Amino acid sequence: MPPRLLRYSELDLAAWDACVAAAQEVVPYAQSWWLRATAGRWEASVEIEQGTGQYLSVLPLPTKWRLSGSEVYQPAFTQQLGLLTLPDSKYSTVQLHLRHLPNRYARCYTQLNDQMHLPSLELPFTCQTRITYHLSLHPIYAVVHAGYAADYRRRLRLNQELPVPLTVANAFGVEEMLTLFRQHSGEAAGLKSRHYQQLLALYAALQQHGQALPLEVRAPETGELLAAALFIRFRTRLVYLFAAASPAGKKVGAPLLVLDYIIQRHAGTPDLVLDFEGGMIKSIARFFANFGATPVPYAALSFTQRPWYLQWIR
Template identity: 80%
Template sequence: MPPRLLRYSELDLAAWDACVAEAREVVPYACSWWLQATTGRWEASVEVEAGTGRYLSVLPLPTKWRLRGREVYQPAFTQQLGLLTLPESQFSDVLLHLRQLPKRYAHFYTQLNDQTPLPSALLPLTGQTRTTYHLPLHPEYAALHAGYTADYRRRLRQNNELPLPLTVSPASSVDEMLVLFKQYTGEVAGLKNRHYQQLRALFAALQHHNQALPLEVRAPETGELLAAALFVRFRTRLIYLFAAASPAGKKVAAPLLLLDYVIQRHAGTPSLVLDFEGGMIKSIARFFANFGATPVPYAALSFTQRPWYLQWIR
């Protein structure tokens, strides 16, 4: 059965999440509860199996109204979406789903996942090639540690030699982390109050599904929060979703300790990949690369209402 455009009220969320959980593409951002926390409601192009009602492929389309009309957009805390498919899908080409969309969006922007090949017919609509950084975690920690830059290995060694070394511990909530981020980074990052509310809702959902790993580093003498991060474990992905650090925390390499902790804890896990979820800013890309991570591209599609692009696709 060809894909159909479904409104949020028409979606079978149980079938949706079953498809996301089994899809060839590992994309936690496409889980219904993730989208509910970050966008509330969404439309989607869905391939439904006749007779069973199973969803064989889904293309999430978060939408909102603007003065110029209805838009598809990329929600906050949602690095990638794109097409997710089961092996039985007959429509595993994202172009076949886009062909089903009516001329209903004044503007369209979506970031595909890094596991979806981009059809050549869509290249004129690619807003840009974006980059994230991946580090496969199947090697043992000693091998991964050897892949760090010499400076990172030195700073970790120096911390371990302190009378009171900094340590990483689980965090009970994200509230202090958000305060820290808002104080030192929030204005530059452009986050509004609604974004912090979305992240709190997402954290609650991640906790409910046992996928949240919130961590922190505190000053041993004072208990001051120096750095914190929220990691997400979903199938074969470990995602560095959100982080904050004070100037004092950066000075003592607290963010480095957080990442080294999760790498050490998950080292030797077959098929697991740490997605640093970023790399478009050079200084941040360099920080990730210093752990031995490598760049991975993914595409962003963007177009504004004009003669529907399928008129020139042959």
């Protein structure tokens, strides 16, 4: 059956999550409870198998209403969405799902997943290439560690030589991490109060589904939080979702310790990939590349239609 555009009330969320869990593309952000936490409601282009009702392919379309009409947008804490397909899908190219969109939406901006080929599209769509960084955790830790920049290896060694080295531990929540981020980075990042509430709701859902890995580094003498990060484990992806550090934490290399810890803990896992979830800013890209991570492209698609009240103008 050809893909259909379905509203949120028409979606079978059990069939949706079954498709996401078995899809050829590994996209944690497309899980229904993730989208509920970050977008609330969404629409989708869905290929449904006749007779069984199984979802064979899904294209999530988070939407919001504006005066110009309904528009598709990319929610916070949802780096990639795009098309997810089962092997039996007959509509496994994103173009077949996108063709409906200009008829329903006034505007669209959506970031596809990095496991899709960059699409060739006709107007009104435009396509931009974005970059994330990946590190394979299939090799054992000694091999991955050897790929670090020399300065990173030196800083890790010097930390171990301290009388009381800094150590990474499991965190019991993310509230203190969010406070730290808000104090030192929140304004520059442009996050509003609603974004912190979204992340708290998402963290609660991640905890419930056993996918959250929160870590922290504290000063040994005072217990002051120096750095913290929230990682996500979903199938063959480990995602560096959110992180915060104080100026003192950056000075002593606490973010480096957090990432080295998660790499050491998961290295040697077949097919596992650490997605650093960023790389568009040069300084951040350099930080990730120093772990041996490599750039991976993905597409951002968009279009803007004229408002309905201007459609008559030629």
